[in-house]
């Protein structure tokens with residue numbers, strides 16, 4: 001299981017400094033193909049910065065990022081799309097004044113052959129087909145004609161994951177997708193993420209510890225820019241370092 005072929009994403013000794021602050025400090029992680037792998041840690045631990053390094057939003061000061069064994073450290077986020085990486089952001093990137101359907105069609109437009117890229121939306125057959133698949137898969141059929149801005153918070157986050165999956169990435173990075181959600185929406189989203197993990201590798205940053213423990217096959221714990229622990233959820237929960245640095249504080 002642990003051989004090089006089953007690793008889809010690898011960070012090697014990544015560091016990122018903001019002025020005097022070391023936000024990410026020599027972090028190495030290896031993410032296995034498929035399922036959900038999570039990164040947890042207190043606020044300010046460096047989780048989002050690590051994501052920005054993995055997605056190419058920031059260049060690291062040190063270290064490397066490999067996708068499927070290929071060094072992508074110097075590639076832009078767009079460059080990484082072609083290696084099958086897609087990400088969602090802590091802040092939404094939906095078009096609020098467009099319908100659910102149009103958000104999905106625009107996101108799916110990239111699947112059209114190059115010569116069709118500038119076709120009007122209504123003529124983009126491949127995008128239309130993909131958008132319909134996503135509507136069904138994400139239970140959004142009833143709101144297909146609604147403006148994205150008029151959806152509930154939970155539905156918006158759901159649509160956002162659907163938009164991110166439009167191009168069928170093999171690796172999906174999700175930064176706190178349940179932030180601000182009600183309990184019901186959080187549970188629905190968790191189920192959805194689990195399902196997405198059946199045929200896509202999901203790397204998830206999540207604040208809700210119980211949710212992470214239930215969803216993930218592997219958990220990385222960060223604190224103060226460093227990787228504190230890694231392993232199966234049960235092991236990580238028992239780790240005294242983690243208890244002290246994270247659970248002690250968060251669950252007190």
Ligand code: ADP
Nearest residue numbers: 018021023041042043044045046047048049050
């Ligand atoms: P987390 O996502 O775990 O809450 P972040 O990665 O957002 O943590 O932040 C880690 C540290 O880096 C924090 O101290 C934060 O204030 C700092 N930081 C994050 N982004 C920037 C930035 N663009 N400029 C300066 N400092 C930043």
Ligand code: MG
Nearest residue numbers: 047048049090
């Ligand atoms: Mg964050």
